[in-house]
Amino acid sequence: MTEHLSNTAEGLSRAASLLRDGALVAFPTETVYGLGADAGNDRAVARIYEAKGRPSFNPLIVHLADLDAVKALVEWSSEADAVAEAFWPGPLTLVLPLRPGAPVSKLVTAGLDTLAVRLPAAPVAQALLRETARPVAAPSANRSGHISPTRAEHVAASLGDRVDAILDGGPCSVGLESTILGLAGRPTLLRPGGITIEALSHVLGQRIAERHETDKISAPGQTRSHYAPNALVRLNAVDFEDGEARLGFGDVDCDLNLSPGEDLTEAAANLFEYLHRLDATGAARIAVSPIPHIGLGVAINDRLSRAAADR
Structure with a gap:
């Protein structure tokens, strides 16, 4: 126990x-x-x-x-x-x-x-x-x-x-x-x-x-599929499809928004919590709005790409 x-x-x-x-x-x-x-x-x-x-x-x-x-x-x-x-x-x-x-x-x-x-x-x-x-x-x-x-x-x-x-x-x-x-x-x-x-x-x-993806593993968190919910993850979604749980960023209509004001620090803090919440809805797929690939956005996109990788 x-x-x-x-x-x-x-x-x-x-x-x-x-x-x-x-x-x-x-x-x-x-x-x-x-x-x-x-x-x-x-x-x-x-x-x-x-x-x-x-x-x-x-x-x-x-x-x-x-x-x-x-x-x-x-x-x-x-x-x-x-x-x-x-x-x-x-x-x-x-x-x-x-x-x-x-x-x-x-x-x-x-x-x-x-x-x-x-x-x-x-x-x-x-x-x-x-x-x-x-x-x-x-x-x-x-x-x-x-x-x-x-x-x-x-x-x-x-x-x-x-x-x-x-x-x-x-x-x-x-x-x-x-x-x-x-x-x-x-x-x-x-x-x-x-x-x-x-x-x-x-x-x-x-x-x-x-580090390149083809390099041998030398540190934690480098496996290709990682940080994944049960639902499949679709990245860089500029629109959403029927039946998808919608994880937004910025001014977008969605189920949960990582940061309506496009604050990457706020988005990073919310990322895993919101993936947990959307996965708990039982949706077959989670669609994620594009995240700018700058600053903390590089780390956020790294986690999302591993969450979306083939399993």
């Missing part, structure tokens, strides 16, 4: 105790809810893959409480220092060379010699990580390939009793997974997210390379 914990001192203490004992605990970050496990516990990490139905070749992000904890696991660099100072804590994941002997399960890295690390900004996530005092591996707390969860009830609906506890911290403020920046060689955008490639390029003073 899944424990439902509130964001109180008692709830945080219980969640941290469960994590240290090898349990799976879903908790909120500013991006989405994560399915957390002790990153050094092989059995606990294996349970993440089992609970999500996640391919074992897909690596996990490790969440940490502070920079010292990060540097104990990875080979740090001046480039990492620059972007961490600018954007941490926050919705940015860095992929760096794994430090020899780092106490991280090989299941977390999926056999790679790099590790994805992040300092989340959400106060409840920070408090939980400090209380747990261990690295916590945490992909999104949903069945693999399905819509990411931005509320505790999304986690419960997707994972049921596969998760030992859900720490309810309310809705996620960003609502879109973190940007992933590879720093194991030339700085490369591995997954777009809440921090734009333009902002990262500005901080590093150089143009950042972008």
